[in-house]
Amino acid sequence: MRSLIPFIILSLCIFSNLFAKENKSGSNPKNNLKNPIIKIPESEKIFYSGRSKFDSTKPDELGLIPIITYHKILPKENLMKRSAQNFRKDLDFLKKHNFYFIRAQDLYEGWIDIPQGKIPVLLTFDDSHISQFNFLNNGKIDPDSAIGILENFKSQYPTYPLTAVFFVTPCQGKPNNLFGQEQLTKKKLNYLISHGYEIENHSCAHPDYQKTPIDSITSDLSLSQKKIREFLPGYNYNFLATPYGGYPNKKYWNQLETFPNTFTKNKNSNKISTKAYNHNLIFDYSNRLSLSPFSSAFRTNRVRRIHGHEVSLQELKNSIVNKEIRLFVSDGDPRTVTIRKNESNLLKFDKTKKLVIAPNRLNTYKLIEHSK
Numbered sequence: 001m002r003s004l005i006p007f008i009i010l011s012l013c014i015f016s017n018l019f020a021k022e023n024k025s026g027s028n029p030k031n032n033l034k035n036p037i038i039k040i041p042e043s044e045k046i047f048y049s050g051r052s053k054f055d056s057t058k059p060d061e062l063g064l065i066p067i068i069t070y071h072k073i074l075p076k077e078n079l080m081k082r083s084a085q086n087f088r089k090d091l092d093f094l095k096k097h098n099f100y101f102i103r104a105q106d107l108y109e110g111w112i113d114i115p116q117g118k119i120p121v122l123l124t125f126d127d128s129h130i131s132q133f134n135f136l137n138n139g140k141i142d143p144d145s146a147i148g149i150l151e152n153f154k155s156q157y158p159t160y161p162l163t164a165v166f167f168v169t170p171c172q173g174k175p176n177n178l179f180g181q182e183q184l185t186k187k188k189l190n191y192l193i194s195h196g197y198e199i200e201n202h203s204c205a206h207p208d209y210q211k212t213p214i215d216s217i218t219s220d221l222s223l224s225q226k227k228i229r230e231f232l233p234g235y236n237y238n239f240l241a242t243p244y245g246g247y248p249n250k251k252y253w254n255q256l257e258t259f260p261n262t263f264t265k266n267k268n269s270n271k272i273s274t275k276a277y278n279h280n281l282i283f284d285y286s287n288r289l290s291l292s293p294f295s296s297a298f299r300t301n302r303v304r305r306i307h308g309h310e311v312s313l314q315e316l317k318n319s320i321v322n323k324e325i326r327l328f329v330s331d332g333d334p335r336t337v338t339i340r341k342n343e344s345n346l347l348k349f350d351k352t353k354k355l356v357i358a359p360n361r362l363n364t365y366k367l368i369e370h371s372k
């Protein structure tokens with residue numbers, strides 16, 4: 001018997017200052033929302049009344065989001081290794097089951113711009129290992145490295161968005177020192193940026209933050225930020241994934257986000273803030289699915305990631321196929337958040353009772369051409 005109580009879904013218009021700011025510029029469709037307000041829907045739609053299994057065909061933007069963490073793409077799988085063959089299968093599986101790849105930036109901005117009925121997924125790679133991005137002796141990208149596989153997939157499906165975050169460790173030993181091959185580091189980092197990938201902080205030397213004094217942690221994070229700028233001038237990390245998913249004592253978490261709040265004067269004698277780093281989201285390694293960024297329970301300093309090895313991925317795949325998990329399903333419009341009516345109390349509101357969707361928009365790094 002089906003439940004007679006229907007789930008009712010309503011849409012709320014996103015309010016955010018950013019739209020007001022951005023209306024002036026350009027033809028970007030993201031900027032076209034005028035006079036943004038929270039809209040109470042004129043009509044409520046009844047989408048479905050099933051109850052036994054999760055229905056992944058209807059919009060539900062308080063569902064869970066898989067954020068998958070890979071380390072090495074190498075044969076002989078273990079907890080840290082995924083084979084090239086199985087990584088390709090993972091991508092095929094996700095595409096087949098209606099997943100759409102988003103950026104970490106989209107998650108932070110709350111701007112999930114994917115078609116209706118699609119499920120967001122975020123791919124992340126930790127430790128900047130050479131197997132993630134390797135150039136062969138003939139100058140071509142190793143087709144069995146992560147980038148080789150991702151780029152090949154993109155050329156197979158040119159209209160399907162595929163991207164990933166690379167959480168890098170510039171001070172780790174070879175071949176985790178920005179993908180090995182020191183003479184090609186700049187080329188690789190430029191390639192990642194110009195092909196739409198994100199490069200983010202995974203510490204400099206990969207210490208366990210659970211066992212490291214806070215002063216050493218902040219030095220390590222700042223050094224990573226400094227090192228990446230040696231290759232990408234002016235580059236700012238936006239996100240951090242802590243090494244081993246380790247966190248220091250909770251009282252120091254704010255120092256993982258931003259440090260230090262020092263000020264200098266610019267030439268017009270205005271005080272400007274010079275921060276050693278700024279991480280808008282901090283990702284863990286808890287092997288759990290991420291909450292929706294629209295949920296009041298979403299924590300920007302503890303974003304959940306699942307492990308990209310066989311045991312964990314097989315469990316994920318089974319639960320997707322068997323519809324055992326409630327996933328985030330897009331309504332197709334990034335300016336609205338579609339939820340079940342009885343769950344509006346679970347949305348993230350600010351003190352003025354405005355829906356918090358896209359608190360900030362990030363600047364995108366622009367590559368600067370330099371002679372070698």
Ligand SMILES: [Zn+2]
Binds near residue numbers: 126127206243
């Ligand atoms: Zn790591």
